[in-house]
Amino acid sequence: MKTLINIKDLHASINGKEILKGLNLEVKPGEIHAIMGPNGAGKSTLASILAGREEYEITEGSVDFDGKDLLELATEDRAREGLFLAFQYPVEIPGVSNVNFLRTALNEIREYNGQEQISAKDFMALVREKSALVELDSKLASRSVNEGFSGGEKKRNEIFQMAMLQPKLAILDETDSGLDIDALRIVANGVNKLKTPENGAIVITHYQRLLDYIVPDFVHVLYDGKIVKSGPKELALELEEKGYDWIKDELEKAH
Amino acid sequence: MSQTLMNTKLDQFRSKLTPSKVKIDQTLLDHADAYLNGREFPTTRDEFWKYTRLTKISNLQINVNASIIQSIPEAAIIHPNAQKIVFENGVYRKDLSDNIHQLSGVQFSDKGNSNFSFQEEVFYALNYKYSTDAITIDIESKTVLKDPIHLILISSGEGSVSMPRIAINADKFSESEIIVSTHNVNSQNCLTNVVIEVDVQENAKLTINKVQNEKSTNFSVFNERVDQALNSCFMLNTLTLNGSWVRNNVRVNVKGQNVETHLLGAYVTNESQHVDNHTLIDHLAPNCQSNELYKGVLDGKSTGVFNGKVFVRKDAQKINAFQSNGNVLLSDDATINSKPELEIYADDVKCSHGSTTGQLDEDAVYYLRTRGLSEKSARHLLVTAFIGDVLEKVEDEHVVKYAESALSERYGWSF
Numbered sequence: 001m002k003t004l005i006n007i008k009d010l011h012a013s014i015n016g017k018e019i020l021k022g023l024n025l026e027v028k029p030g031e032i033h034a035i036m037g038p039n040g041a042g043k044s045t046l047a048s049i050l051a052g053r054e055e056y057e058i059t060e061g062s063v064d065f066d067g068k069d070l071l072e073l074a075t076e077d078r079a080r081e082g083l084f085l086a087f088q089y090p091v092e093i094p095g096v097s098n099v100n101f102l103r104t105a106l107n108e109i110r111e112y113n114g115q116e117q118i119s120a121k122d123f124m125a126l127v128r129e130k131s132a133l134v135e136l137d138s139k140l141a142s143r144s145v146n147e148g149f150s151g152g153e154k155k156r157n158e159i160f161q162m163a164m165l166q167p168k169l170a171i172l173d174e175t176d177s178g179l180d181i182d183a184l185r186i187v188a189n190g191v192n193k194l195k196t197p198e199n200g201a202i203v204i205t206h207y208q209r210l211l212d213y214i215v216p217d218f219v220h221v222l223y224d225g226k227i228v229k230s231g232p233k234e235l236a237l238e239l240e241e242k243g244y245d246w247i248k249d250e251l252e253k254a255h
Numbered sequence: 256m257s258q259t260l261m262n263t264k265l266d267q268f269r270s271k272l273t274p275s276k277v278k279i280d281q282t283l284l285d286h287a288d289a290y291l292n293g294r295e296f297p298t299t300r301d302e303f304w305k306y307t308r309l310t311k312i313s314n315l316q317i318n319v320n321a322s323i324i325q326s327i328p329e330a331a332i333i334h335p336n337a338q339k340i341v342f343e344n345g346v347y348r349k350d351l352s353d354n355i356h357q358l359s360g361v362q363f364s365d366k367g368n369s370n371f372s373f374q375e376e377v378f379y380a381l382n383y384k385y386s387t388d389a390i391t392i393d394i395e396s397k398t399v400l401k402d403p404i405h406l407i408l409i410s411s412g413e414g415s416v417s418m419p420r421i422a423i424n425a426d427k428f429s430e431s432e433i434i435v436s437t438h439n440v441n442s443q444n445c446l447t448n449v450v451i452e453v454d455v456q457e458n459a460k461l462t463i464n465k466v467q468n469e470k471s472t473n474f475s476v477f478n479e480r481v482d483q484a485l486n487s488c489f490m491l492n493t494l495t496l497n498g499s500w501v502r503n504n505v506r507v508n509v510k511g512q513n514v515e516t517h518l519l520g521a522y523v524t525n526e527s528q529h530v531d532n533h534t535l536i537d538h539l540a541p542n543c544q545s546n547e548l549y550k551g552v553l554d555g556k557s558t559g560v561f562n563g564k565v566f567v568r569k570d571a572q573k574i575n576a577f578q579s580n581g582n583v584l585l586s587d588d589a590t591i592n593s594k595p596e597l598e599i600y601a602d603d604v605k606c607s608h609g610s611t612t613g614q615l616d617e618d619a620v621y622y623l624r625t626r627g628l629s630e631k632s633a634r635h636l637l638v639t640a641f642i643g644d645v646l647e648k649v650e651d652e653h654v655v656k657y658a659e660s661a662l663s664e665r666y667g668w669s670f
């Protein structure tokens with residue numbers, strides 16, 4: 001069976017400091033993978049590198065994304081190939097309206113894939129449909145990107161954008177943090193509704209809580225720049241119960 | 256009496272100009288003469304010209320050129336219903352202009368004068384002494400103009416010097432909009448030195464939309480003086496879309512109470528353009544509000560200057576004065592000198608001013624790119640948002656459209 005993304009032995013550093021130290025991960029179509037791990041483990045770094053943030057230096061390893069060498073692609077081309085990152089800290093962009101930039105984004109993605117531009121009518125219909133999906137106020141959809149949004153609204157806006165762009169692979173970086181239970185349910189619901197047998201998701205989270213709503217096929221523990229443990233969804237519960245020290249102890253014992 | 260000795264560069268420059276045939280108050284003329292005689296062009300040692308050199312102007316090869324344009328160039332049309340008044344090289348082209356006399360509530364004269372006292376500045380003095388033409392537009396009291404009056408200033412030929420003077424009188428309770436724009440037709444090394452003297456009377460509302468769009472190696476100096484009386488509202492929008500060398504000198508004297516003053520500016524520069532905005536709002540009366548927002552985007556080796564002074568005089572209590580200048584530098588070689596200045600002599604006032612200069616937000620560029628926008632589109636979007644903040648405050652949508660399409664044409668931006 002083909003893979004959506006295949007990360008092999010990925011090493012990356014920033015300012016001379018190695019953050020990812022040989023990371024392996026494979027996601028197949030239709031799968032949801034959860035990545036958990038303590039603060040500073042490198043979860044956001046992994047997400048940023050996959051999305052194409054240029055500050056990081058990749059020293060070793062490879063990433064295959066649906067048959068393409070992901071690391072060779074420009075940031076925007078990764079998005080056009082179907083990769084989406086929901087930011088842990090979404091950026092505020094004063095003066096740029098959400099729907100305006102999404103129309104440009106959608107059309108540039110379509111152009112890249114040899115498709116026709118979306119008509120104004122179809123676009124507005126899509127905005128209505130997808131903002132309803134994440135229960136994002138249509139006023140927010142047309143406001144400046146994230147400007148003056150609450151924490152929860154920013155996260156919902158990320159999922160709204162994801163819904164608009166319909167990626168093959170979505171990476172959600174702590175989309176659950178700072179959300180109350182209602183917002184969490186809405187976000188999770190959005191993700192679940194967008195799931196198809198063809199696409200996949202990597203859900204980075206700190207808390208097991210989210211995984212009650214988005215049920216993963218696999219749970220991985222990212223610790224000190226590596227995936228140190230993988231298991232079925234029950235692993236999340238075990239982590240919640242025992243904390244990460246348990247993993248640490250296990251790793252030390254193994255040495 | 257002819258001058259045989261030419262001591263200064265300014266004297267040499269003047270020797271190539273023809274003294275004006277336009278009637279003007281003799282006292283003003285005497286002042287202008289006295290001011291100019293033996294004087295030199297200001298240098299960068301002069302605080303008022305600290306960042307703007309006049310060397311290129313003093314070295315201009317001046318010619319008197321016959322008029323060449325047969326019709327108003329397409330590029331000079333901004334508003335479809337505007338009453339147009341055309342100047343070529345500072346000379347009123349009645350044949351190309353609309354018949355302003357027919358406009359009800361408006362008095363027009365092409366034998367202008369000046370109601371202002373002498374302004375001790377070289378470009379005012381030059382304009383008084385050498386004005387190429389002078390007009391007066393009088394918006395009669397209670398007149399509400401449906402469509403704007405559009406003053407089209409065109410430079411043509413090589414080394415032409417335009418020195419038109421425009422007097423605008425917005426009478427009590429009138430409401431009007433004037434568009435002033437600069438353009439060029441087959442021209443190079445021309446100088447435009449405009450004086451615009453504005454009287455906004457009690458309860459009058461006047462908007463001037465100034466569109467600077469000369470696409471040539473021309474020089475332009477705009478000198479605006481505005482007096483505002485009780486309950487009046489004045490708005491000046493300065494949109495500098497092109498022009499190799501542009502200097503704007505704006506002075507607003509707020510003389511009456513309950514006055515609103517709005518100064519907006521947007522300048523977008525590239526290559527070796529130089530754009531200098533000097534503004535002064537002088538609050539002489541209490542209970543007024545002034546708002547000033549200038550934003551610039553500078554690329555290439557271009558240079559910008561913003562100097563915004565706000566005076567609040569001793570008796571001008573309860574003033575709300577807000578001033579802000581923001582700049583985005585798109586290249587390492589572009590520079591801006593920004594200096595907001597507040598001088599407050601009253602104690603019960605609310606004033607704020609600020610100046611920011613920076614690059615585009617790289618986090619925002621990255622964020623947009625992760626959504627599939629090319630780097631170029633992402634940057635364009637951020638730049639248009641930045642400058643759009645000024646454009647969206649301009650009420651005349653035709654002016655906004657014109658500015659947007661000029662910028663799209665030049666930079667490939669889309670709004």
Ligand SMILES: Nc1ncnc2c1ncn2[C@@H]1O[C@H](COP(=O)(O)OP(=O)(O)O)[C@@H](O)[C@H]1O
Nearest residue numbers: 014015017019038039040041042043044045046
């Ligand atoms: N720009 C940077 N410069 C130096 N160190 C960084 C930078 N960004 C992240 N790091 C370090 O990389 C490690 C991983 O960070 P991050 O990927 O944000 O962790 P997580 O998302 O798992 O909490 C941390 O030790 C952090 O301090």
Ligand SMILES: [Mg+2]
Nearest residue numbers: 043044088174
């Ligand atoms: Mg993180």
